[in-house]
Amino acid sequence: MILGLPKRWSLAGYFVALVITLPLVAILIQAMIPDESVFGHLLDTVLPTYISNTLLLMFWVCLGAILIATPAAWLVAKCHFPGRAIFQWALLLPLAMPAYVVAYVYTDLLDYAGPIQSALRSFFGWGSPQDYYFPEVRSLGGASMMLAFVLFPYIYLLARTAFMEQSSSLQHATRVMGCGPWQSFWRFSLPMARPALAVGVALVAMETAADFATVSYFAVPTLTTAVYDTWLGYGSLSAAAKLSAIMLLVVFTMIGFERFARRKQQLFQKQSGAEPCELYSLKGIKALLATGYCTLLLLVSFLLPFIILLNYAWQYFDESWHVEFLAFSFNSFYIAAIVSVISVTLGILLMFISRVSPRKADLLPSRLSSTGYALPGTVLAIGILVPLTYLDFAVNDLYEYLGQQGPGLIFTGSVFVLIFAFCIRFSAIAIGSVENSYKRISPSLDMAAITMGLKPSSLLWRVHLPLLRKGIFAGMLLVFIECMKELPAALLLRPVGFENLATYVFQFVSDEQLEHGALAAIVIVLVGLVPLIYLNRSLEQQG
Amino acid sequence: MSTLTISDVHSDYQGQQVLKGLDLTLKKGEIAALLGPSGCGKTTLLRAIAGLQTISQGEICINKRVLSGSNVFVPSEQRGVGMIFQDYALFPHLNVADNILFGVKGGDKEQRKRRLNEMLSLVKLDGLSQRFPHELSGGQQQRVSIARALAYEPELLLLDEPFSNIDAKVRGEMMLEIRAILKESNVSAVFVTHSKDEAFVFADKLALFNGGRIAQYGTAEELYSSPNDRYVAEFLGAGNYLQARVSSSTSVETALGTFKSTAELKHGLNYQGELMLRPQQLEIVADDAGTGVILERRFLGNTCHYKVNVAEQSYEVNSQLSQLVPGQRVTLTTPVHPLVMF
Numbered sequence: 001m002i003l004g005l006p007k008r009w010s011l012a013g014y015f016v017a018l019v020i021t022l023p024l025v026a027i028l029i030q031a032m033i034p035d036e037s038v039f040g041h042l043l044d045t046v047l048p049t050y051i052s053n054t055l056l057l058m059f060w061v062c063l064g065a066i067l068i069a070t071p072a073a074w075l076v077a078k079c080h081f082p083g084r085a086i087f088q089w090a091l092l093l094p095l096a097m098p099a100y101v102v103a104y105v106y107t108d109l110l111d112y113a114g115p116i117q118s119a120l121r122s123f124f125g126w127g128s129p130q131d132y133y134f135p136e137v138r139s140l141g142g143a144s145m146m147l148a149f150v151l152f153p154y155i156y157l158l159a160r161t162a163f164m165e166q167s168s169s170l171q172h173a174t175r176v177m178g179c180g181p182w183q184s185f186w187r188f189s190l191p192m193a194r195p196a197l198a199v200g201v202a203l204v205a206m207e208t209a210a211d212f213a214t215v216s217y218f219a220v221p222t223l224t225t226a227v228y229d230t231w232l233g234y235g236s237l238s239a240a241a242k243l244s245a246i247m248l249l250v251v252f253t254m255i256g257f258e259r260f261a262r263r264k265q266q267l268f269q270k271q272s273g274a275e276p277c278e279l280y281s282l283k284g285i286k287a288l289l290a291t292g293y294c295t296l297l298l299l300v301s302f303l304l305p306f307i308i309l310l311n312y313a314w315q316y317f318d319e320s321w322h323v324e325f326l327a328f329s330f331n332s333f334y335i336a337a338i339v340s341v342i343s344v345t346l347g348i349l350l351m352f353i354s355r356v357s358p359r360k361a362d363l364l365p366s367r368l369s370s371t372g373y374a375l376p377g378t379v380l381a382i383g384i385l386v387p388l389t390y391l392d393f394a395v396n397d398l399y400e401y402l403g404q405q406g407p408g409l410i411f412t413g414s415v416f417v418l419i420f421a422f423c424i425r426f427s428a429i430a431i432g433s434v435e436n437s438y439k440r441i442s443p444s445l446d447m448a449a450i451t452m453g454l455k456p457s458s459l460l461w462r463v464h465l466p467l468l469r470k471g472i473f474a475g476m477l478l479v480f481i482e483c484m485k486e487l488p489a490a491l492l493l494r495p496v497g498f499e500n501l502a503t504y505v506f507q508f509v510s511d512e513q514l515e516h517g518a519l520a521a522i523v524i525v526l527v528g529l530v531p532l533i534y535l536n537r538s539l540e541q542q543g
Numbered sequence: 544m545s546t547l548t549i550s551d552v553h554s555d556y557q558g559q560q561v562l563k564g565l566d567l568t569l570k571k572g573e574i575a576a577l578l579g580p581s582g583c584g585k586t587t588l589l590r591a592i593a594g595l596q597t598i599s600q601g602e603i604c605i606n607k608r609v610l611s612g613s614n615v616f617v618p619s620e621q622r623g624v625g626m627i628f629q630d631y632a633l634f635p636h637l638n639v640a641d642n643i644l645f646g647v648k649g650g651d652k653e654q655r656k657r658r659l660n661e662m663l664s665l666v667k668l669d670g671l672s673q674r675f676p677h678e679l680s681g682g683q684q685q686r687v688s689i690a691r692a693l694a695y696e697p698e699l700l701l702l703d704e705p706f707s708n709i710d711a712k713v714r715g716e717m718m719l720e721i722r723a724i725l726k727e728s729n730v731s732a733v734f735v736t737h738s739k740d741e742a743f744v745f746a747d748k749l750a751l752f753n754g755g756r757i758a759q760y761g762t763a764e765e766l767y768s769s770p771n772d773r774y775v776a777e778f779l780g781a782g783n784y785l786q787a788r789v790s791s792s793t794s795v796e797t798a799l800g801t802f803k804s805t806a807e808l809k810h811g812l813n814y815q816g817e818l819m820l821r822p823q824q825l826e827i828v829a830d831d832a833g834t835g836v837i838l839e840r841r842f843l844g845n846t847c848h849y850k851v852n853v854a855e856q857s858y859e860v861n862s863q864l865s866q867l868v869p870g871q872r873v874t875l876t877t878p879v880h881p882l883v884m885f
Contacts, residue, residue, distance in 0.1 A: 003597060004618030444628035448688075450619045451593055451626040452646030452695060466636040 002356045002446070005456055013353040013365035016346055020369040020424050023383025027248065030241035030386050038230065038239035046221065050243075054209060054222040054250065057144055061208045062201045064148030069155035070197065072294055074185065077163030081282040081290040088160075089536045091294065092153045094301040096528030098485065098502075099150040100213035101521050104509045105305040106146065107217075110137045143218045149301040151207050155200030157535075162196035162265070163189055168278065181280055195264035202258035209250050210376030212488035213506055223247045227378040228492065237386060244379040251374055306525065312518035320519040324504075329523065332500040335415065336483035339422040340430075340476040346423070347430030347475060348468065351438055352460050356446060366431055373428035377488030384421050384493065388412045417493045422483050429482060430475040437471025438464075477530065484527050546571050546731040547592070547699055552601035552611075554587055561587045562598070563755040569699075569748070574725060574732045576742035578778075579752030585735045589701050592733065593626050594619035605698050625692030625730075627702040631684045633676040639663075639687050640672040646695040662690040665724055681709055682717055689721060693728055700725065702734040706741055718745045739779055751775055773885050776819050783825065783858045787818035787884060795882060798854055799875050806881035819883045822861040826876050827851065829867060833874035840869055851875060 075081065076088050094102075110116055117134055126132050136142065166189060174184045212224045221229075223243055231240040282290050313320060350366040357363075375383060388411040396406030411417055441464070449463050465472075487502040494503060501520045508517030547569040554562040562584045569575050577585035590596040592603055594610065594617060602612040605624070610617045625646075633642050643662050644655055663669050666686035676684055685705065692700055705721075706714050722745055725732055736742050742749050743763050750760045751774075759771045770776040773784065787795040789812055793804045797818055810816060827835075827849060838857065839850040847865040851858045853875060860875065867873065 002619070003594060003616065004620070442628075442630055442632060444630055444632035445634060447593070447595055447619075448626060448628060448632035448691075449634075449645070451595075451622070451624055451701075452691075453620045453623075453648065455620060463634060467634075 002450055002456055002459070003358045005353075005357050005359075009353050009456065010357060010359060010362050013350055013362060016350060017365035017368040020346075020372050020427055022387055023375065023380055023424060024248075024371060026386040027241050027244045027379065027383040030238050031245035033238050035236070035238040035242075038234050038236040039242050042226070042230070042239060042243075046226070047243075050221055050223050050226045051246070053140060053215075053220055054224075056140060057147070057215070057220070057222060058205045058208045058250075060141065060144035061147045061151060062204050064144055065152040065155050065204050066197060066201060068148060068297060069152040069200070070159055070190075072152075072297055073156045073159035074163055074189065075290050075294065077160045078189070079280045079282050079290060081287045083291050083294065087294040087298070089532070090298055090302075091156050092532045092536065093298070093529070094150050095153045096525050096532055097150055097302060097305060098213065098487070098505070098521070098524060098528075099147050099211060100217050100487075100506060100509050101309065101514070101525075102150055102301070102305045103143070103146040103214045103217050104514045105308045106142075107137050108308075108514075110134075138218045140218075140220050143214050143220050146214055146218075147208055147211060151204045152301070154203045154207070155197060158196040158200040158203075159193055162193040166192055195261050198261035199258055199265055202254050202261060206251055206254045206258075206374075209247065209254070210378075210488075212376075212378055212491070213509070217509055223250070224376060224378045224488065227382060228488070231382060231385070231492065237382065237389070240382045241386060244382045247376060247379050251376065251379075255374055306522075309514075309518045309521055309525070312515040313522055316515045316518065319516050324499075325520060328499045328501055328504045328520065331498065332484050332502070335418060335422065335500065336480045338419055339426060339483045340479040342419070342423050343427045343430035343479045344434070344472055344475045346427050347434040348460075348465075348472065350431055351434045352464065355438055356456060356459070366435070370428040370431050372424040373426070375425065377425070377486060377490075378492060380421055380425055381489045381492035384417060384424070385412060388417060388420070412493075413495050415495060415498065417495075418490060418498075421489045421493055422486065425486065425489065426479045426482050429478050433471050433475030433478060434468060437468045437474075441467050474534065477534065481527050481531050485524060545569060546573075546606060547733065548602075548604040548607075549588075549592075550602050552588070552591065552598050552603060554584075554591060554596065554598045556587070561755055562591070564601070565757050567750055567757065567760060569731050569733065571731055572726070572729045573748060574722070574734060574746045575748045575750060576746035577733060577735045577750050577752060578737070578739060578742045580737060583752035584755040585750075585752045586703060589703055589733060589735050592699070593624055593701055594622045623695075623698050625695070625697035625700045627685075627688050627692055627700070627705045629704045629707055631676075631688040631708075633684055633687055633691070635676055637675075638672065639668065639674050639676075639679070642676070642687055643672075643691045643694050645691060648695065658694060662694050665693070665727065666690045667720075682713060685709065685717065686721075686724075689724060693724075693730065697730070700730050700732040702732060704735055704737070706736070706738075706745075714741075715744065721745075751778055769881065769883055770819070773817065773819070776883070776885075781822055781859055783820045783822065784817040784885075785820065785856075787816060789814045789816075789884070795884065798856060799877075802877055802882060803879045804882035805879055808882065808884060810884055814884075817885045819885065820877055822848070822859040824877050824880065825858060825860045826878060827860050827862045827864060827867065828874050828876070829864075829871060830874040831872050833872045835873045835875050837867055837869050837871050837873060840867065 072087070072091055076084055076091070108114055112129060120126070120132070120134075124132070171184060171188065174188045179187060210224065212228060215222045216225050216228070223246060227240050227243045227247065230236055230243060346369070350369055354363045354366045372380070392409045392411050392413070395410060396408070399406040445463060445467075446459060449459050454462065485502060487506055490500060490503050491506065494500070499507070501524055505514070505517045505521045505524065508514045514521065545568045547567070549565055549567040552562055552565045553560065565588060567575070577588060579585050587596060591598050591611060597616065598611050603610050605622070609615050610622055634645065637645065640659055643659055647655060647658055650658065659672060660669075663672060666689055668683060668686055668690070671679070671683070676687070679687065706718060709717055718741065734746060736745075746763070748761060749763055749766050751758045751766060753774050759766055759775045766775055767779045770779065776782055785797045785799065787797045789808055789810050790796045790801060791812070792807055795802055795804070795808070795818055802818070823846070835851045835853040837849055838852050841848040842865060846861045846863060847867075849860045849862060849867065851860055851873060858875060
């Protein structure tokens with residue numbers, strides 16, 4: 001706390017927060033503007049389906065993910081079985097897989113012309129689709145399964161930690177009072193882990209609601225695809241903004257639920273200092289089942305799609321490795337690099353202000369600036385287009401008023417809009433990373449430095465920055481990777497003719513030609529593995 | 544001349560008065576202890592002196608320069624005070640030399656090096672200048688933090704519970720060592736503690752806090768042997784409190800008899816109050832006809848502690864006599880000394 005912190009610091013913080021919350025405000029304002037034509041039409045026709053599809057999808061994905069993840073988490077946390085040490089981290093790998101890639105691979109495998117149905121037909125001598133029943137992959141159910149397989153690690157991770165942190169004395173107490181391992185699970189472990197599971201479910205639900213590519217590929221219309229189509233199809237920004245506002249309602253409900261569950265989780269997982277439970281040693285058929293289950297899960301959710309991708313990439317290497325691929329990779333990399341530097345710089349500024357400022361209201365900018373991450377990519381894109389389009393028009397009008405040729409769409413028509421959008425979306429990650437690092441710096445260091453005559457700026461420069469190094473690096477890395485992966489915002493906001501790796505891969509997925517984009521998809525997966533390794537390392541250090 | 548002057552300082556925290564009118568002056572080279580239980584406002588005062596906390600009323604001056612007062616607030620970085628923290632607050636990314644020279648402004652390479660060496664030898668850490676804080680013991684870190692605070696020659700040194708993280712075995716030695724360093728540099732210091740033993744060893748003067756006020760300010764002897772009130776008396780040591788009546792300007796009547804005082808009593812004739820007698824101020828004598836009976840005996844090494852019952856009242860007595868046993872009849876008296884009555 002620096003009592004003499006000049007007001008200009010606070011002003012800078014508020015300015016950043018204002019810019020970051022601009023899209024959210026823009027959507028809310030735009031959604032208020034009455035516009036009966038397009039939105040009214042949607043309301044009368046397809047909107048109810050969109051909403052029910054979104055909710056159904058969220059329900060099935062959450063149910064699927066929790067059923068897949070809980071047994072795996074319990075096995076890894078509480079039992080000894082062959083391969084446990086590997087599964088512990090390997091079950092996080094699916095998070096690195098874009099869901100639309102998984103969806104593409106399984107559609108290829110499972111649809112009418114795919115190897116599985118072909119094999120069945122030749123084996124049983126069936127001739128046409130009328131001869132047998134096979135579930136349609138490209139459906140709401142199919143999309144739910146694909147998303148569940150990619151998103152279950154959220155629940156797995158939180159549940160595993162919750163199971164591991166349950167104190168051994170409580171578990172011993174249940175055993176002494178006559179519960180077998182199975183009963184102990186139902187009556188003690190599972191209820192204790194419920195808040196953690198709830199947090200996981202909320203995260204999965206949010207990711208599902210924000211998913212664009214998978215449902216778009218499977219042609220399941222949801223609110224996200226509706227936002228996309230309304231803008232690109234009808235060109236109606238205000239109808240898109242209204243749909244976005246409905247999305248926001250769903251997302252903020254989930255965030256509220258998540259916050260609530262997290263508070264509960266803190267109550268339930270308080271005794272983190274307790275010694276870990278003794279593991280059940282699985283033998284014979286039980287061990288086989290445990291290893292089998294985890295292997296199958298890993299195979300289905302990660303290994304198989306990844307191997308197929310590698311195969312595509314190998315076979316079509318010459319078609320994939322060309323100038324375009326390199327150019328698009330470069331686009332992804334340089335945008336990600338710029339965004340990570342900007343976001344982390346903003347993160348440092350905001351957290352510095354909220355740490356040292358004596359004014360209570362100065363805590364607000366960093367809180368407000370973390371809301372960007374809550375906006376799904378499509379919603380954020382609309383929220384950015386609203387003010388920036390306005391600004392573009394204003395600039396051109398000004399030029400014309402001065403009797404000159406307007407400069408064109410300098411904001412919405414250039415990569416500026418992409419960088420701007422990514423900064424808003426991912427600043428929350430940078431802020432979180434810097435905040436975590438800051439928590440480890442004793443406040444007395446600040447007081448020592450200022451009693452020794454340091455000004456606020458030199459406190460930041462000479463004391464905080466050297467000590468935040470790790471957090472700064474981690475924050476940059478995480479933001480960088482998220483930028484590489486982000487698809488819906490890039491699809492909506494990219495300037496004409498601009499492609500990066502994510503949009504490039506999605507283009508191939510849409511055109512049923514992922515074979516040619518497999519190399520790019522592999523780059524995205526490999527880059528996505530980095531934060532998982534990092535996450536796992538930091539978890540192990542804690543343990 | 545006085546280094547630090549604090550007059551009528553009030554401070555609020557979230558609508559609650561934490562400091563309720565404090566006065567205190569500190570002479571050049573003196574060490575004052577702010578003593579009291581947790582939550583009494585002593586740390587708040589220390590932070591207010593450092594400029595890490597605002598005050599709502601009153602004035603804080605160092606060497607006649609107003610630092611906090613009505614419409615005056617000098618920011619912490621311009622106050623020129625040194626501060627030692629409970630966790631030492633050494634910068635983990637800097638080595639000992641850079642830590643010590645952190646607050647030293649200006650000077651060429653030679654001068655800075657000379658200053659560093661002076662400091663290192665003052666705190667007896669010669670040769671450790673290239674070490675990092677995590678490579679030092681707790682006591683060494685403590686001494687680095689002192690060297691760092693003294694290196695830029697502050698007008699006043701503030702110490703926030705500096706010994707609470709030090710192992711009890713070496714704490715006493717450590718305190719004497721650091722006191723010697725401060726005295727050698729002739730620096731004035733204010734030091735916060737909740738332990739009267741630390742205050743006795745380390746400080747020249749004690750300010751005992753009670754709920755945001757200073758109950759008494761003076762030397763350890765003054766507070767111990769002539770406390771202002773029972774709170775001060777109890778905080779500084781065990782005591783017996785006897786119902787007493789002033790029978791003349793130098794004598795009081797109690798259940799144990801009439802006692803004479805070598806100093807004039809503060810209260811008027813026939814004043815009824817409590818007479819304070821420390822356990823070692825009561826003398827115990829074996830006496831078969833005595834009115835007292837020994838209830839308990841605890842051998843403490845250099846003395847022996849007795850609990851004695853006289854007419855339904857029990858008294859704590861420390862005595863050199865160790866041969867008395869529970870059940871034995873005794874008489875309690877007190878030698879003539881300046882009596883303290885509340």
